[in-house]
Amino acid sequence: MLPAIVIHGGAWAIPDNLAEASVLAVKEAAQRGYEILQGGGSALDAVEAAVILLEDNPAFDAGTGAVLNEDGEVELDAMIMEGKSLAAGGVCCVKNIKNPVQLARLVMENTDHVLLSGQGANTFAKSQGIEEVPVEILVTEESKREWETYMQFRKTVKVLFRERQSDHD
Amino acid sequence: TVGAVAVDSNGNVACATSTGGITAKMAGRVGDSPLIGSGGYCDNDVGAVSCTGHGESILKVCLARHIIQLMADGHTAQQGVEAALTSMSRKVQGTGGAVVVSNKGELGMHFNTERMAWAAMRNGDLKWGLNPGEEGIGVL
Numbered sequence A: 001m002l003p004a005i006v007i008h009g010g011a012w013a014i015p016d017n018l019a020e021a022s023v024l025a026v027k028e029a030a031q032r033g034y035e036i037l038q039g040g041g042s043a044l045d046a047v048e049a050a051v052i053l054l055e056d057n058p059a060f061d062a063g064t065g066a067v068l069n070e071d072g073e074v075e076l077d078a079m080i081m082e083g084k085s086l087a088a089g090g091v092c093c094v095k096n097i098k099n100p101v102q103l104a105r106l107v108m109e110n111t112d113h114v115l116l117s118g119q120g121a122n123t124f125a126k127s128q129g130i131e132e133v134p135v136e137i138l139v140t141e142e143s144k145r146e147w148e149t150y151m152q153f154r155k156t157v158k159v160l161f162r163e164r165q166s167d168h169d
Numbered sequence B: 001t002v003g004a005v006a007v008d009s010n011g012n013v014a015c016a017t018s019t020g021g022i023t024a025k026m027a028g029r030v031g032d033s034p035l036i037g038s039g040g041y042c043d044n045d046v047g048a049v050s051c052t053g054h055g056e057s058i059l060k061v062c063l064a065r066h067i068i069q070l071m072a073d074g075h076t077a078q079q080g081v082e083a084a085l086t087s088m089s090r091k092v093q094g095t096g097g098a099v100v101v102s103n104k105g106e107l108g109m110h111f112n113t114e115r116m117a118w119a120a121m122r123n124g125d126l127k128w129g130l131n132p133g134e135e136g137i138g139v140l
Helices: A016-038 A043-055 A100-110 A118-127 A141-152 A154-163 B055-061 B063-072 B077-092
Strands: A004-012 A076-082 A088-094 A115-117 B002-007 B013-019 B040-043 B047-053 B096-102 B107-111 B115-122 B125-129 B136-138
Touching: A004 A016, A004 A043, A004 B096, A004 B107, A016 A043, A016 B002, A016 B115, A016 B125, A043 A076, A043 A100, A043 B002, A043 B013, A043 B047, A076 A100, A076 B040, A088 A100, A088 A118, A100 A118, A100 B013, A115 A118, A141 A154, B002 B040, B002 B096, B013 B040, B013 B047, B040 B063, B047 B055, B047 B063, B055 B063, B055 B077, B063 B077, B063 B096, B077 B096, B077 B107, B096 B115, B107 B115
Parallel strands: A004 B047, A088 A115
Antiparallel strands: A004 B002, A004 B115, A076 A088, A076 B013, B002 B013, B002 B047, B040 B047, B047 B096, B096 B107, B115 B125, B125 B136
């Protein structure tokens, strides 16, 4: 069986200033995951490693590069699943976690549950030895500027964003 | 949003999806990304899917599970992802994209947004794209 991996970096109206970085990052993630597969690693390890690489890249809003909600806070969501036993894990509205996909895998492997949310997810993270990081680590200056613009011109910007398909996750 | 799907040399498939949401979203709002069947799904009998796009639209149609079902019913990976996104657009006017790998290593990717950065590796070959219809081939 020939291993294979496919990566995406989000479907939306990617602006030109993020285009090159986005493509380079998904290429690197594909290569990273493929190296794991080529070395005999599992599909689960490959997708986790690839997504961690993308979470650590501020060109994307997952992990580092996260956007801010209306309260000016970061809320991150992630899931992971494997196809042999349909085991799955997810976290939502988790705060100040650098790699939510890693936490999702711990939910899958170390609990009887599929999805943990909010403070419960953060408490579970702590129990698993995953430290919270300062919000400044996750949020870029670009994310702050975008949030400030949105909050200042909320109604107008909302219409413009919808037209630009930027109201996507 | 970012995501990945893979099949390993033992024929096991997996998927993962991660997101920071939408700027100035309502506190507590959750989109498709962490939810099994919407933001991602996989089954060794069929393949693996990771989705991206307008979360509420993807949630309404359980996009990842829909793609897997279409593949189980005989669609190829590429046919499945295209048909499911067309269906989502028609039913809820939602846009997005998805990447797919079948349990046989067949690849699929499609989007009905302006752009989606994607890359794939199989048999040592790297493919990538950003704009509709674009496919680059080569090394990193």
